Amino acid sequence: MPDSNENAQDSFELLACHECDYLYKLPPLEERTLARCHRCGSVLAEGDGDSIDNTLAFTMAALICFVIANAYPILGLRAAGQEQFYTLFYGAVVLSKFDLGAVGFVVFLTTILFPLLSMIGLLYVLIPIKTGRRPRYFIPIFKFTLALLPWGMIGVYMLGVLVSIVKLGDLATVVPGWGLYALVSLLLVSVAAVTTLNPRIIWQTADRLQQVKSDGGVDSKQIDNSSQGSHNVSLPDSP
Amino acid sequence: MISKQRNYVGVSARKSGMAACHVCHLVVSLETLKDDNSCTRCHTPIHSRKVESISRTWALVCTAVILYIPANIYPIMTVSKLGQGEPNTIISGVMHLIHSGMWPLALIVFVASIIVPVGKLLVLMYLLYSVQNRSKNHPKDRTSLYRILELFGHWSMVDVFLVSILVALVDLGFIATIEPGIGVLYFGAVVIVTLFASRAFDPRLIWDVIDDDIG
Numbered sequence: 001m002p003d004s005n006e007n008a009q010d011s012f013e014l015l016a017c018h019e020c021d022y023l024y025k026l027p028p029l030e031e032r033t034l035a036r037c038h039r040c041g042s043v044l045a046e047g048d049g050d051s052i053d054n055t056l057a058f059t060m061a062a063l064i065c066f067v068i069a070n071a072y073p074i075l076g077l078r079a080a081g082q083e084q085f086y087t088l089f090y091g092a093v094v095l096s097k098f099d100l101g102a103v104g105f106v107v108f109l110t111t112i113l114f115p116l117l118s119m120i121g122l123l124y125v126l127i128p129i130k131t132g133r134r135p136r137y138f139i140p141i142f143k144f145t146l147a148l149l150p151w152g153m154i155g156v157y158m159l160g161v162l163v164s165i166v167k168l169g170d171l172a173t174v175v176p177g178w179g180l181y182a183l184v185s186l187l188l189v190s191v192a193a194v195t196t197l198n199p200r201i202i203w204q205t206a207d208r209l210q211q212v213k214s215d216g217g218v219d220s221k222q223i224d225n226s227s228q229g230s231h232n233v234s235l236p237d238s239p
Numbered sequence: 240m241i242s243k244q245r246n247y248v249g250v251s252a253r254k255s256g257m258a259a260c261h262v263c264h265l266v267v268s269l270e271t272l273k274d275d276n277s278c279t280r281c282h283t284p285i286h287s288r289k290v291e292s293i294s295r296t297w298a299l300v301c302t303a304v305i306l307y308i309p310a311n312i313y314p315i316m317t318v319s320k321l322g323q324g325e326p327n328t329i330i331s332g333v334m335h336l337i338h339s340g341m342w343p344l345a346l347i348v349f350v351a352s353i354i355v356p357v358g359k360l361l362v363l364m365y366l367l368y369s370v371q372n373r374s375k376n377h378p379k380d381r382t383s384l385y386r387i388l389e390l391f392g393h394w395s396m397v398d399v400f401l402v403s404i405l406v407a408l409v410d411l412g413f414i415a416t417i418e419p420g421i422g423v424l425y426f427g428a429v430v431i432v433t434l435f436a437s438r439a440f441d442p443r444l445i446w447d448v449i450d451d452d453i454g
């Protein structure tokens with residue numbers, strides 16, 4: 001008999017697997033514990049292990065790397081005593097010279113604009129939340145940020161850089177620029193930021209902050225992930 | 240400490256009259272929703288399943304298959320040394336890496352620019368076919384296939400980035416010139432359309448047949 005959510009306990013969170021739609025009453029999760037769907041194996045939720053602090057720190061580092069990666073050249077060629085370098089932005093713009101502006105625009109979006117906007121979006125949301133405020137326009141901005149995240153392709157771009165170094169090896173000497181080191185660092189910290197990002201915790205924290213605002217006090221019924229980590233429940237292997 | 244409390248409800252959300260918001264994953268009861276049918280937390284319209292998932296995915300898959308033909312016929316770039324041009328298609332780019340003895344790199348590019356896009360389209364067609372035939376076989380494996388698809392799909396963009404990097408580097412042209420070819424436009428389109436295709440597919444459809452049996 002399926003229970004309806006009305007008589008589910010308050011400390012349990014109702015979650016549906018996003019890959020098979022199986023319904024769960026999830027107890028509060030311990031730090032860094034993953035709850036997997038026993039039916040299809042996808043990750044249902046992840047326990048909070050200071051995820052907001054970590055994502056915030058990595059995103060700030062990523063923004064600094066991003067600025068350097070864009071300000072300095074990525075790669076240069078040395079031939080006949082001359083050196084020439086290209087920057088990330090030029091790599092996108094150059095294609096429009098050959099009537100392939102559409103491709104250049106996609107390169108610009110996936111390597112520059114989307115990563116930049118998603119970093120700014122995360123900082124805009126996380127900094128106030130960290131200081132206990134719910135940011136203005138939280139919902140549209142956080143939704144927009146989450147939608148952009150999968151379209152940032154710095155990692156794939158790095159593979160392209162690697163291949164181009166090898167390909168040009170027989171034509172000329174390829175020289176790394178400062179931008180390349182920044183790009184490698186950007187890749188590492190942005191992977192760390194995305195790995196620690198736990199949108200579920202951010203939604204819940206934002207909900208709680210709104211509650212505090214409207215009630216003038218903390219609602220004890222809200223799910224508090226930091227204080228209820230003791231009921232670790234392993235999900236069963238079969239229904 | 241393991242609680243004895245059962246933590247699954249035993250049915251799909253849809254069977255119990257609920258739906259998860261696809262943006263914030265809040266589970267809402269469909270009955271209690273107001274007329275606008277939107278999530279009580281983030282105001283996104285709530286749909287139990289992605290709307291028109293199968294026909295939208297088919298349309299995008301077919302578009303990608305058609306675009307894949309010119310993407311492989313036309314050169315993605317032409318490398319000219321001392322006035323002699325050598326057009327490069329995606330496949331000849333991989334061959335070039337093999338001939339230069341760059342085996343590991345050739346393998347990476349081969350996987351990213353041929354295996355991933357082709358494999359992705361074939362897997363999507365298989366998943367669509369299996370859902371339309373109400374298959375009950377290996378639902379877990381089919382879900383895993385879909386998950387892998389979502390994870391690696393964007394790596395095919397490497398060829399597009401490669402062309403942009405090479406063209407930019409050699410642009411001032413004192414050793415050689417590299418001109419991008421129209422093939423890169425088609426190939427980029429294949430990658431983007433395929434990314435949208437896999438997002439249009441709803442893996443929960445794989446399980447709906449099984450849930451219908453549970454009752």
Ligand SMILES: [Zn+2]
Nearest residue numbers: 017020037040
């Ligand atoms: Zn599942």
Ligand SMILES: [Zn+2]
Nearest residue numbers: 260263278281
């Ligand atoms: Zn929502």
